[in-house]
Amino acid sequence: MAITETRPEPSSVEAHVNPWGADDDYPSFARSLGSSDHKTIGRLFVGFSLVFGVASWALVALSSLHDIGDVDIVPDDSIFQVFTLGRLALVFLFALPLFLGLAIYVVPLQIGASTIAFPRAAALAFWTWLLGSVILVISYASNGGFAGGRANAVDLSLVALAVVVMALLLAAVCVVTTVVTLRTPGLRLDQVPMFSWSMLVAGSMWLLALPVLLGNLLLIYLDHRLGRPSDFGVGLNQWPQVAWVVQQPQVFALAIPVLGIIGDVIATMTGARQQNRGVMLGAIAAFGILSFGAWAQPFFNDEVTTQWLYIGMGFAILLPMLALLGGWATTMRAGKPKANAATAGAVLALIPLLLAGLASALYTIDPLELQDTEVPYAQYGVLVLVIGAATVAAAGALAYWAPKIWGRSANNGVALLAVMASFGGAVIGGVALVVNGFQVRLDGLADASDFLNGVAVAGVALLALGVLLAIVSLLGRGPAAGDDPWQGQTLEWATTSPPPVGNFGTLPPVTSAEPLLDQREPAPEVAS
Amino acid sequence: MATPTHVLPPVPPVQRPRVLLLGTAFATAATVMVFAGLIGVYLSRRAELVSAGDAWLPEGTDIPLQQPNVMLFTLIASAITVQWAVYAITRNDRVNTYLALGLTFAFGIAYINMQSYLYTLMEFDITANQQGVLIYAITGAHIIMVVLAMIFVALMAFRALAGQESRRQHDGISAAALFWHASVVVYAVIWIAVYVAK
Numbered sequence: 001m002a003i004t005e006t007r008p009e010p011s012s013v014e015a016h017v018n019p020w021g022a023d024d025d026y027p028s029f030a031r032s033l034g035s036s037d038h039k040t041i042g043r044l045f046v047g048f049s050l051v052f053g054v055a056s057w058a059l060v061a062l063s064s065l066h067d068i069g070d071v072d073i074v075p076d077d078s079i080f081q082v083f084t085l086g087r088l089a090l091v092f093l094f095a096l097p098l099f100l101g102l103a104i105y106v107v108p109l110q111i112g113a114s115t116i117a118f119p120r121a122a123a124l125a126f127w128t129w130l131l132g133s134v135i136l137v138i139s140y141a142s143n144g145g146f147a148g149g150r151a152n153a154v155d156l157s158l159v160a161l162a163v164v165v166m167a168l169l170l171a172a173v174c175v176v177t178t179v180v181t182l183r184t185p186g187l188r189l190d191q192v193p194m195f196s197w198s199m200l201v202a203g204s205m206w207l208l209a210l211p212v213l214l215g216n217l218l219l220i221y222l223d224h225r226l227g228r229p230s231d232f233g234v235g236l237n238q239w240p241q242v243a244w245v246v247q248q249p250q251v252f253a254l255a256i257p258v259l260g261i262i263g264d265v266i267a268t269m270t271g272a273r274q275q276n277r278g279v280m281l282g283a284i285a286a287f288g289i290l291s292f293g294a295w296a297q298p299f300f301n302d303e304v305t306t307q308w309l310y311i312g313m314g315f316a317i318l319l320p321m322l323a324l325l326g327g328w329a330t331t332m333r334a335g336k337p338k339a340n341a342a343t344a345g346a347v348l349a350l351i352p353l354l355l356a357g358l359a360s361a362l363y364t365i366d367p368l369e370l371q372d373t374e375v376p377y378a379q380y381g382v383l384v385l386v387i388g389a390a391t392v393a394a395a396g397a398l399a400y401w402a403p404k405i406w407g408r409s410a411n412n413g414v415a416l417l418a419v420m421a422s423f424g425g426a427v428i429g430g431v432a433l434v435v436n437g438f439q440v441r442l443d444g445l446a447d448a449s450d451f452l453n454g455v456a457v458a459g460v461a462l463l464a465l466g467v468l469l470a471i472v473s474l475l476g477r478g479p480a481a482g483d484d485p486w487q488g489q490t491l492e493w494a495t496t497s498p499p500p501v502g503n504f505g506t507l508p509p510v511t512s513a514e515p516l517l518d519q520r521e522p523a524p525e526v527a528s
Numbered sequence: 529m530a531t532p533t534h535v536l537p538p539v540p541p542v543q544r545p546r547v548l549l550l551g552t553a554f555a556t557a558a559t560v561m562v563f564a565g566l567i568g569v570y571l572s573r574r575a576e577l578v579s580a581g582d583a584w585l586p587e588g589t590d591i592p593l594q595q596p597n598v599m600l601f602t603l604i605a606s607a608i609t610v611q612w613a614v615y616a617i618t619r620n621d622r623v624n625t626y627l628a629l630g631l632t633f634a635f636g637i638a639y640i641n642m643q644s645y646l647y648t649l650m651e652f653d654i655t656a657n658q659q660g661v662l663i664y665a666i667t668g669a670h671i672i673m674v675v676l677a678m679i680f681v682a683l684m685a686f687r688a689l690a691g692q693e694s695r696r697q698h699d700g701i702s703a704a705a706l707f708w709h710a711s712v713v714v715y716a717v718i719w720i721a722v723y724v725a726k
Contacts, residue, residue: 210558
């Protein structure tokens with residue numbers, strides 16, 4: 001008996017109605033709200049973190065202004081909240097989300113993946129981070145925050161900060177999982193572009209260190225919330241328990257992606273292959289390991305800054321930076337770097353980072369008495385130098401990847417101004433603060449403290465201006481970019497600008513770390 | 529005459545990225561670090577007091593050891609059952625998979641039940657002193673970890689019921705088992721640091 005298959009009657013399906021009334025498509029904000037496309041999430045992360053970046057540097061400038069003798073813009077009872085919010089915002093509302101946003105956009109493209117791992121988790125991470133950040137700011141404005149005056153607002157700040165940290169950790173899981181599991185066939189882990197590698201190292205270090213901060217926050221919250229603070233929840237004890245995040249060595253973990261950005265931009269703009277690639281990757285990994293600082297919490301171990309591990313790490317972190325400097329200098333000598341904002345950002349970002357490493361080493365030398373000042377200026381200086389380096393690199397990175405992210409080039413002149421302002425601000429502000437830290441050792445410096453603080457305020461204000469200029473450089477209608485305006489070496493330049501859904505049509509064969517360069521000039525091993 | 533048979537070559541293993549398993553491994557490492565931080569603070573505060581010649585637990589307070597021992601054995605048993613689920617799903621043995629996941633979930637409930645009972649026995653006010661804050665923070669956070677692990681196991685059980693977990697694709701159950709094992713290891717450390725050492 002023959003069996004006849006008949007197609008079932010189509011069920012009556014209601015026609016899809018666009019509630020926004022548009023004929024062809026949803027409004028862009030509606031598409032962004034519901035999107036789990038890594039490119040949309042990356043753009044959102046980058047955009048909002050830049051806005052927070054301007055505010056963060058402005059808050060740091062305000063708190064530094066208070067250290068100048070007679071200047072009294074912020075009331076005394078609020079200055080500590082401005083101080084802590086500025087530092088928290090620099091880390092959790094600006095630097096970390098900015099690099100994670102760039103990574104969420106760029107890393108899948110660099111490794112030839114069609115998407116990010118756990119795209120809906122990445123979307124959840126962004127919206128949770130944004131919500132947590134807004135609540136954090138509101139709670140501070142309601143007299144909350146560390147040592148705040150309103151108990152409920154303090155508790156809300158603690159919860160909001162924990163939510164922000166968890167959201168960033170979720171985003172980090174997405175990024176590192178992408179690098180490990182979603183590489184295109186042929187692309188080994190030691191062949192991934194420098195930025196992807198640096199995000200693998202950075203994400204791993206953040207995943208190991210920042211959960212310890214969650215533990216600190218839990219202790220503070222429990223002790224404070226339940227009414228009778230015994231130790232952890234006491235107002236003056238709160239900030240010292242979490243301050244290790246913005247102090248050395250942990251603060252250097254924020255700068256790990258800077259090394260990846262410098263590596264990718266220099267190689268591309270020079271048009272030469274990175275020499276001694278394995279050593280460079282190893283140096284970035286060593287830098288990451290040496291920046292693990294969750295164990296160095298002076299609140300729980302007040303002798304930690306005199307222990308050999310702390311001192312050793314303070315000096316040792318200079319070594320991978322010097323190795324990387326040598327590697328990049330070799331690469332730049334092998335070609336002719338293009339003069340533009342991206343190159344300037346990459347080259348200049350290393351200077352404040354090296355200065356931060358030097359200041360970090362000096363800080364551990366006991367006879368210099370940098371730890372003995374009433375206000376820990378040297379620590380503040382290291383923070384400004386490290387996040388300043390991150391700002392410089394980010395300004396360069398945005399100019400570099402703008403064609404791929406937004407489909408048109410950034411305004412090179414304004415982007416160059418952003419890089420120069422950020423660089424000047426980081427060096428001026430950071431060095432002034434570090435020099436101010438010598439006032440116990442050098443008596444004369446105590447008289448110049450107000451002047452040095454004034455210079456530091458000017459530097460930090462320049463950094464705020466630098467972030468603002470970076471936003472302006474992207475807002476302006478720059479020239480439409482081609483798919484590969486820089487003659488790139490890595491896979492993100494093998495697709496359209498911006499990439500389509502799914503990212504790639506066809507991928508070139510991948511046999512080395514520079515597959516696009518292989519197509520133009522076959523590598524010796526490929527040719528053989 | 530016997531019918532000739534043709535033996536086909538074995539199907540090559542599917543090369544696929546183990547995204548869920550790797551992602552869970554990273555998330556598990558982060559979760560473990562929360563406890564590393566908390567237990568580090570606990571041990572450092574305890575060492576300060578003990579080295580000063582004081583007892584860690586305030587006078588008049590006590591934490592019984594029977595219930596923590598029972599919880600430890602419960603969680604060790606759950607580690608065996610969750611691994612049984614992985615073993616069963618890799619052999620497409622669905623009945624044993626469901627049974628093992630169900631038992632694991634039940635052990636999780638038993639653990640939470642016993643921990644709650646222990647709280648009623650512990651003569652501790654959570655905010656009376658740093659010891660109370662630390663012990664409740666660590667044990668409470670671990671309850672949250674076990675609850676998360678139970679949700680993970682339940683979700684994977686539903687996926688298995690829907691046929692989405694099989695011999696060829698069992699990353700979900702393997703990932704849930706990984707997170708579960710981590711929660712057991714963390715409890716073993718808590719058992720030594722908090723309940724045995726006191």
